[in-house]
Amino acid sequence: MHIGKVSLLKKVKVIYNPSSGRQVIQRRIDEICKILLDNGYIVGKFATKEKNDAMQEAIRCCKEDWDIIVACGGDGTVNEVATGIIIGGRKIPVAILAAGTVNDFANYMGLPKGSKEFCDMIMDENTIDVDLGKWEDKYFVNVAAGGFLTNVAHQVPTESKNALGRMAYYLEGLKEIPKQMFNGINVKISSEEYTSEEEIFLFLVSNSSSIGGFKMLAPKAQVEDGLLDCIIIRKSEIQDIVSIFINILTGEHVNHPNVEYFKTRKITIESNEKVQVDIDGEYGGTLPATFEVVPRSFKIFC
Template sequence: MKRARIIYNRTAGREAVERQLPRILERLEAYGLETSCHSTRYPGDGTEAARQAVERGFEVVVAAGGDGTIHEVVNGLAPGERRPRLGILPCGTSNDLARALRLPKDLLDACDVIGQGVVCPMDVGRVQNRYFVNVAGAGSLTEVTYKAPSRLKSAIGQLAYYAKGLEKLGTLFRPFRVRLEASDRTIEEEILLLIVANSRSIGGFHKLAPSADVSDGRLDVLVIRRGGLPDLIQLVGLVLKGEHVKDDRVLYFQTQHLDVYSEEPMQLNLDGEWGGDLSGRVEVLAGHLEVFCPEARR
């Protein structure tokens, strides 16, 4: 019998995992998974719990929560030479990675995906010694995601980001000068936003990086050039239609690595969480993790 470890955020999805935990354990054990669980207690606890699961020889680690919980768990799994398979029970605010993997929203249906045992290779992004599976971003606009309080996100979901954005409206349009070096191009100019994506759904926008795929061995780079509020409003409309990548105010390309240089520190957002300052190389580790996915995803 294989051993599985669930690492869950009890506040995610209005405590959805904790309310259904007995049924989740029963469902996974019906598939022959000897399952135990760990509730995260503080920032970074999910990473430590995942690291301990690796050391204790668990074959499966399940991240139950939102993209932030998945981010912590991946940062505990990715450094190891022997990496357990990753399962996901999505119940966060955006669930961007779960959407990219086409996972069901119902937690018990998501348990069935794990139990059925179909896995897909998943790329992992790396910035210095930090890992991400969905997005690395820099610019004042990206601060909205990790500065929205978790209690507010639990209470009003996606609206928490909009509320925080309105609060920071006066500082969202401060440009910064960067030099970006990819394998086939160099870019040096003032920009509002830099996004390095591993999946196409980011921050609830389903087509922000329309060509991205979590298993293609490439990162999708999206750059929004310097502009003001009218430009941003127009671009949001184009994003909703998936037509923004054709706009002259946007640069969009794919690469296996990107070297980033800036005249001033840029705050780094990794999967919606604060990641320090962005500098140096962003790279992809192709197929670094195996993740349970629906049969149709393969």
């Protein structure tokens, strides 16, 4: 890991999604702002109201003289802040406070959640430059996915997430299993490392190893290797699918003959069918898609 130092950082903009996770973040944000103010930082707060607010605010931060952004929400909020910083064109370091329902990226990075530990992380000024994934003008910090159950994340209503947290995803997933269990997708996959035309069940193009709350889904993924980890699960008999899904818990699923696992800089996936693509838990569009890595383009505190 290459850890850098940032010096004389003083103006902090806290961008938070008040609807993310189970809406317990307001008090934590107040605590964090107080600690930062007590330590000489200038603090501004911005609450998002709807899609793209976090992105627009991050773009504004790049144009103004903000030194640090605190991104508080789930993977979707972190995604918007990262996208805004890329568009804004100034690599402002970001401190990620996980407050969403799943928070795959923050969990993978092992980022602190307690107010004091979180502020210590900012004041220690250790940062790391991580990769982002890109699809046309869209970016992802964690994962782009299509196929079996990948639509669940963007289908669960905010009210259910607030009431049930992660359980909302499990319930939606259970509802969808019988509908999707036998749906294969015919795709054409093109990359330097793997090319095929086949019927698949699911594809994942990932930056970190943690996807949908499963910590080992892309077991060899590293966020600073300049590569995206691809997992293709072919259409399989039910007993194979069960075996693959059981082994996801340990990362052994990638050794199953119906699973293809490789790293790449760029991959194109096409289909004649209408296949939705999920980007960091939000709806991103439909295939065809070319995903590529933008190495070390996002600076975060760690």
